[in-house]
Amino acid sequence: MKTISFYEFKSQFKSIKAFLIIALLLVVTLGSAKLFQNFQVQTAELGFEGMYIAGLVALLTIAGPLFVSALSHDSINRETHTRTMRFLVTKVSRTEIVIGKFIGMFAFWVICLAVVSLALIPFSGTFYVREYLVILLFMAYFIGLFLFLSTVITKPSLSLFVGTVLAIGLPVIGFWGLVDNSNVVIRFVNYVMPYFYFDETTGYLGYLVLPAMTALFVAASCWLVKGRDL
C-alpha cells in the first residue's frame, strides 16, 4: 500500500494542473494575507484572529472540489482504461490499491496545504493548526467522493465531465443550504455535504461526520473495485 500511495503522491505532482493549483493557492493566500496585514489593528479589534488564512479557506471552500476533481477524477478508471490496473491486481490486493491511492492523493494535499500555511507565518506569526485540520477534512471528503466517482464511472472522459459538474454544483448547493433552509431537498442534501458542518452551530460534529463520510466513500470504492472484472 505504501508503494501505491507514494506513486500516486508523486504522480499528482507530475501534471501541470498541480503546479497551477499550488501557484494559485500561494498567490491567493499570500495576496489576501498581505491585504489583511494593512488592516491589522481593525481585524484584531473585531477579534478576527484567523484573517490571514481566510483567503485560503475561502478559495478552497469554493474551488477546492474543482481542484480535487481536476487531479483525482480518474484515479481508478485511468488505470482500468489503460489496463495498467491488470499489473497492479496481480501484485497487490484491490483494497490496497484503492486505499493506497486515497492516501497518496490525501498526502498531496497535506503537503500542499502545509506549504501554503507555512508561507503565511511571516504575516501571521503563527501556524493555523485548527484551520489547517478543518481544510484537510474538507479536502479528504472530496478526495473520497471523486475516488468513488472514478470507480463508478469507467470512462475517464465521462468522470472528468461529471466531476466538473459536481465540483461546480456541490459548492453552490452547499452555500445555498447554509443561507436558506426552507427547501427540504436542499436541506436533506446538505446533511451529506461538508459545508453544513462548517457552520458554527454544528460544533465539533464535522470532525466526526466528515471523516466518517470520507471512510464511507473509500469503503464503497473498495467494494466496487473488489467485485469487478478488469
Next chain:
Amino acid sequence: MSYAIEVKNVTKEFGAKTVLNQVSMQVKKGSIFGFLGRNGAGKSTLVNIMTGISFVTKGSVHLLGEPLPLSSAVQRKIGVMPDYSMFYEDMTALQHLRYFAKLLKFEQPNAYYMNLLKQVGLEDAAHVKTKKFSFGMKKKLGIAQALVNAPELIFLDEPTSGVDADSILGIHEIIRNLAKKGTTVFLTSHNLDEVEKLCDEVAIMENGVVRSQGTLEELRTRFQPTLEVTMKHAQASKDSKAILTKLIENHGEILDSSPEHFTFTLQDDTMIPVITRAFAQMKIDVYRIEVNEPSLEEIFLDVASSQ
C-alpha cells in the same frame, strides 16, 4: 501429485453468454504447460480468472495449493504477463521493474533489474520512457516484469506474438531456464510450433471447454492412434515384394509402395522390428525408416474439426 494449478469446474458467464463451461485442468509443478485455442475460445478469460483479473461465476481455482483470492504471501510467488501489456508512459523500463518489485516486496539492487532487461534484450532501453516503446518492446518488458519476483509460477499470455525472430529464441531460452529452476510456466500461445518445442503438457480449448489435455505423446495417441511409417529399401523382386506386402497388411494398411519403398500405417511401433527382420531374412537392405508422428498442428486441427 503436487499441482501448481488446479482448476475445478470453472464456469464464467457474461450476462446470458457462457464463455467458460465447467472447465477443469491440472498443471504439474515445474512443468511448462501450453494452453491452446482459437481466438475467442476462452483462453484469456481463464488466464484472467487464474491471475485475479476476473472472477469465476462458478467453480474454484487453486494456485500453489491456495484457493483464489490468494493471500499476499502466495501472490508474491506468482508472475503474470497479461495478454495486453500497457505501461505507465512517463516511467522508464527500469523504473517499472523497480516499482513492481517494490509492490511485491522483492526489492533488489539495480544490477538485478538490468540483468532481467538484458535477458529480454532491453538493456539499451532501460532508461527510455515506455511511451517510446514499440509493441514488441512492451511485450519484452511484460516478460521482464513477470520475472521480477523470481516467481514459482508464471503466466505468459502470448509472450512472443509481435516479437522479432531473434528475440523469440531468447524468450524460448528464458522459458526453458525457468523450467530448469523448477518454475511452473503456463504458456498461452497461438504458435503451435513454439508450444510443441517448449511444453511438457498441453491443453486445447474450444468454445469455452477444454477438449483435450495431456502430454504431446498422449494427445498423439488419442487423436491419431496409428503410426505412419515409410521404409526405403534396396530394389526388391516381385515375389519378395508380394511377401512383404502380405506381412505388412496383416498388421496395418499400405498407403503407398514402389519397388524401393513402402509407406504404411501401424497400430503401434512393436511391429517395426518384425517387419525389418523380414527384410533382413530376404536379404533386402533397409536404407531408412521414417516414423511420422502427427504434429501439434494436426492434433489441434483434429480437435477443432471434431467439434
